[in-house]
Amino acid sequence: MATISVEIVEPPRPPGPLAWLRENLFSNWFNSILTMISLVIVIWGSISALRWVFFSADWTPVARNPLLFLVGQYPRESLWRVGASLAIVSFLAGVSWRQWGGTMRAFVLLYAAFLFIGVFWSPKGETLTLPMRIFLASNLGFILLGYLIGGLKLITPRLVVIAWALSIVITLMLLNGFSNSPILSHVPTGLWGGLMVTLILAVGGIALSFPIGVILALGRRSSLPVVKWFSIIFIEVVRGVPLIGILFLSSVTLPLFLPQDVRVDLLLRALVGMTLFSAAYMAENVRGGLAAIPPGQEEAAKALGLNNFQITILIILPQALRAVIPPIVGQFISLFKDTTLASGVAVLEFLAIGRSIVQSNPAYVSKQAEVLVFIAAVFWIFCYMLSYASLRLEAALGVGER
Amino acid sequence: MANQTSNSSRSLSREIPLWRDERVLKVAAQILSAVLVIGLLVWLAGNVVSAANQRGLSLGFRFLKESAGFPIGETPIPYDPSRSFAYAFLVGVLSTLKVSVVGIVFATMLGIIVGIARLSSNWLVNRLALAYIEIHRNIPLLVLLFLWYTGVFITLPRVQDSITWPGPVYLNQRGLFITWPRLTSTGAVFVISILAAIILASVAWSMLSRYQIKTGRSTYYGWVSLAILLLVPLLGWFLAGGAPVRFDTPVLQGFNFQGGLHLTPEFTALLIGLVTYTAAFIAEVVRAGIQAVSRGQQEAARALGLRYWQVLSLVIMPQAMRVIIPPLISQYLNLVKNSSLAFFIGYPELFFIGRTTTNQAGRAIQVILLVMTVYLAISLITSLVLNIYNRRIQLVER
Numbered sequence: 001m002a003t004i005s006v007e008i009v010e011p012p013r014p015p016g017p018l019a020w021l022r023e024n025l026f027s028n029w030f031n032s033i034l035t036m037i038s039l040v041i042v043i044w045g046s047i048s049a050l051r052w053v054f055f056s057a058d059w060t061p062v063a064r065n066p067l068l069f070l071v072g073q074y075p076r077e078s079l080w081r082v083g084a085s086l087a088i089v090s091f092l093a094g095v096s097w098r099q100w101g102g103t104m105r106a107f108v109l110l111y112a113a114f115l116f117i118g119v120f121w122s123p124k125g126e127t128l129t130l131p132m133r134i135f136l137a138s139n140l141g142f143i144l145l146g147y148l149i150g151g152l153k154l155i156t157p158r159l160v161v162i163a164w165a166l167s168i169v170i171t172l173m174l175l176n177g178f179s180n181s182p183i184l185s186h187v188p189t190g191l192w193g194g195l196m197v198t199l200i201l202a203v204g205g206i207a208l209s210f211p212i213g214v215i216l217a218l219g220r221r222s223s224l225p226v227v228k229w230f231s232i233i234f235i236e237v238v239r240g241v242p243l244i245g246i247l248f249l250s251s252v253t254l255p256l257f258l259p260q261d262v263r264v265d266l267l268l269r270a271l272v273g274m275t276l277f278s279a280a281y282m283a284e285n286v287r288g289g290l291a292a293i294p295p296g297q298e299e300a301a302k303a304l305g306l307n308n309f310q311i312t313i314l315i316i317l318p319q320a321l322r323a324v325i326p327p328i329v330g331q332f333i334s335l336f337k338d339t340t341l342a343s344g345v346a347v348l349e350f351l352a353i354g355r356s357i358v359q360s361n362p363a364y365v366s367k368q369a370e371v372l373v374f375i376a377a378v379f380w381i382f383c384y385m386l387s388y389a390s391l392r393l394e395a396a397l398g399v400g401e402r
Numbered sequence: 403m404a405n406q407t408s409n410s411s412r413s414l415s416r417e418i419p420l421w422r423d424e425r426v427l428k429v430a431a432q433i434l435s436a437v438l439v440i441g442l443l444v445w446l447a448g449n450v451v452s453a454a455n456q457r458g459l460s461l462g463f464r465f466l467k468e469s470a471g472f473p474i475g476e477t478p479i480p481y482d483p484s485r486s487f488a489y490a491f492l493v494g495v496l497s498t499l500k501v502s503v504v505g506i507v508f509a510t511m512l513g514i515i516v517g518i519a520r521l522s523s524n525w526l527v528n529r530l531a532l533a534y535i536e537i538h539r540n541i542p543l544l545v546l547l548f549l550w551y552t553g554v555f556i557t558l559p560r561v562q563d564s565i566t567w568p569g570p571v572y573l574n575q576r577g578l579f580i581t582w583p584r585l586t587s588t589g590a591v592f593v594i595s596i597l598a599a600i601i602l603a604s605v606a607w608s609m610l611s612r613y614q615i616k617t618g619r620s621t622y623y624g625w626v627s628l629a630i631l632l633l634v635p636l637l638g639w640f641l642a643g644g645a646p647v648r649f650d651t652p653v654l655q656g657f658n659f660q661g662g663l664h665l666t667p668e669f670t671a672l673l674i675g676l677v678t679y680t681a682a683f684i685a686e687v688v689r690a691g692i693q694a695v696s697r698g699q700q701e702a703a704r705a706l707g708l709r710y711w712q713v714l715s716l717v718i719m720p721q722a723m724r725v726i727i728p729p730l731i732s733q734y735l736n737l738v739k740n741s742s743l744a745f746f747i748g749y750p751e752l753f754f755i756g757r758t759t760t761n762q763a764g765r766a767i768q769v770i771l772l773v774m775t776v777y778l779a780i781s782l783i784t785s786l787v788l789n790i791y792n793r794r795i796q797l798v799e800r
Contacts, residue, residue, distance in 0.1 A: 024525035031524050038526040226432035230439050240781035241774045242739040244753060249774070253766050256453050257446045337542035344746060351545060369553040376541045376549065383540035 061364040062374045065357050066121050066128060072193015072348050082196065083135055085171040090139040092163055094146020099160050103392040108143060110385060115139050168203060189267035193348035197267065201349060202336040205274035212275070213282025218312065220287055238280035244341050247273040251345040270342045278335050285327040289320035329390035333383050351375055450767065465763055472758055474750045476666050487759055494755035495776055501669065501751060502738045505676040509737060512677060513684025520689045531685065538682035544743055546679055551671035551747040561658055572652055572659060578670050579652035582663035592646030595638020602634060603627040668749035680737045687733060691726035692718060723795055731788040735781050752776060
């Protein structure tokens with residue numbers, strides 16, 4: 001008797017392109033006007049940008065000076081040292097890819113893409129020689145080698161982190177050389193330059209500021225008033241003044257603050273400034289991580305009979321530092337951008353090299369915009385990659401989801 | 403009871419050896435760290451003094467009274483090279499404040515627009531805002547400043563072939579020339595009437611809105627305040643008898659423009675660079691703040707019958723502001739500190755004048771100390787004032 005009317009409810013179909021357009025771009029008259037205005041901006045902007053990039057811009061100052069942009073005036077006969085450092089990086093990149101996968105893979109592939117561009121870089125001007133191109137191509141092999149070796153049971157993530165830390169030291173020793181060594185002659189840092197120096201300043205600054213920042217953060221939370229106030233004064237003073245002022249202080253006035261027989265290298269002075277500056281911000285990041293730890297952790301550790309030092313090292317810091325990895329990546333991005341300020345104290349980093357290329361050749365003076373756009377593009381790619389990685393890391397670590 | 407505990411703690415302390423007594427250790431650690439830090443400072447200062455003695459440098463601040471002897475490209479107050487170093491320094495402070503205040507105002511406006519565009523339901527607007535933010539956040543400010551200055555302002559046409567915009571506004575190698583309203587002799591009355599209008603309108607706003615909240619009767623306080631704001635100055639205009647403002651137009655005379663408001667290429671490039679860069683960060687702050695207000699708030703307000711702008715101004719913004727203000731303060735402070743990059747493009751603000759003084763008179767330590775103190779003072783005062791404001795709006799918390 002009771003007939004059940006069977007009504008088939010269809011699942012909502014994904015909207016077609018027209019429906020999508022109506023919903024997202026032309027939902028009412030105001031939206032439609034906005035869309036039209038934006039459309040004009042986008043079309044006009046991209047046409048003029050593309051026209052400039054491909055037709056009116058003259059990229060010769062960029063295309064002809066790849067080595068200057070990469071390593072500055074580093075002696076060309078010692079370039080193999082930069083190559084060796086690069087090989088170490090390639091190898092470790094391969095190992096890290098195998099160990100961590102995910103974000104690392106994206107990074108390594110992008111790195112490989114850069115190498116690939118290098119292999120086929122413009123053949124005019126002060127070019128990369130054929131051996132250099134072959135070496136760049138062989139770096140792809142080093143990555144693969146690292147990938148294969150990274151699969152061994154012996155290799156643990158902790159080991160890879162230590163290897164990365166060691167590689168910084170080895171690279172610096174390779175690049176700097178020793179004053180009385182026949183093979184590794186000393187290369188004064190005045191000759192270093194380009195992207196190499198930018199990376200050294202950023203990586204060195206963040207790595208060196210890390211321990212100082214942790215100590216300052218612990219100091220700021222300390223129950224000892226003297227320690228606490230010294231930490232607060234340092235952090236707030238450094239955060240209250242511009243970086244260029246600190247760089248000026250460290251590079252122009254540091255020699256006056258030290259005994260007269262101590263000579264500190266120009267690059268090292270800039271690095272000291274970057275480190276002190278970065279340490280204050282690092283301290284605030286770490287403090288955020290420390291604050292996120294529930295007090296129960298410390299109480300439980302106390303109940304187990306650990307002393308204050310053990311509690312800090314074994315219980316608090318491992319948890320706090322895990323939580324601050326994403327903010328530290330963010331800080332690294334801003335430090336990486338801030339390395340450009342070192343050009344103000346005569347360090348020939350990436351931007352300064354670009355500007356000196358322009359000033360060195362009268363034919364290039366009218367090509368300033370091209371050089372600056374190239375520099376901006378390189379910075380953009382690096383920073384965008386890093387912020388993308390930081391997002392992925394945040395998700396992977398599950399920070400903020402507890 | 404209290405006696406007992408103090409007794410037992412005393413007996414305990416007798417058992418604990420000195421080097422494990424926490425109270426002793428705490429004092430010892432503080433003395434040790436104080437000795438270390440103060441020792442380091444004394445050592446550094448000692449080196450400076452001995453270096454100064456050896457090279458015959460003076461460490462005092464008496465040089466500030468001497469004549470500066472260098473010209474300054476553009477100054478907010480009259481200046482000539484015969485004035486003292488202290489006066490030149492004051493010029494630098496004022497230039498920094500000028501570019502910072504103007505920059506903060508414009509960066510806030512642009513930042514709010516981009517931040518709201520980022521939340522737009524219009525896909526294209528949304529993506530455009532995202533592109534703006536990503537471009538500016540991932541390129542160093544210094545590179546952007548150089549792009550604006552050497553990429554745009556240096557390549558502008560000569561004065562004779564200025565780019566002309568309606569206004570008229572002229573743009574050329576010498577900078578930006580804008581038609582600018584200037585007060586005439588009857589202007590004072592008009593200015594007073596504007597001030598009176600602002601005061602009256604805000605009084606009306608707060609009284610009527612309070613009355614509306616208390617009684618629930620609509621008082622149209624927005625419209626009333628707007629009417630006061632418009633009508634009172636109009637009255638002032640009539641009372642003054644004659645136009646209170648005159649539009650000062652730049653006119654080409656010989657090789658340069660006369661009259662109007664002249665902004666140098668350095669100032670304009672710095673301002674545009676700072677504003678566009680900081681606005682990207684402010685936009686993210688605004689977006690995060692608005693998104694932090696839960697959707698239910700908006701829906702509940704709509705359900706109560708509030709209009710769209712009422713929802714925004716009465717429900718969303720007051721809550722979002724609590725999230726927005728603290729990061730906004732730090733963005734403002736960043737802008738002030740970043741204005742020191744003007745040094746690279748030659749706008750004579752505090753840091754630039756500090757460097758010039760060092761080149762002219764040496765005394766790097768005194769100069770850098772003064773410059774840093776001023777930046778620190780600006781930072782501390784700004785954060786103090788804004789923190790007080792922040793605390794006031796945070797108190798409204800449920």
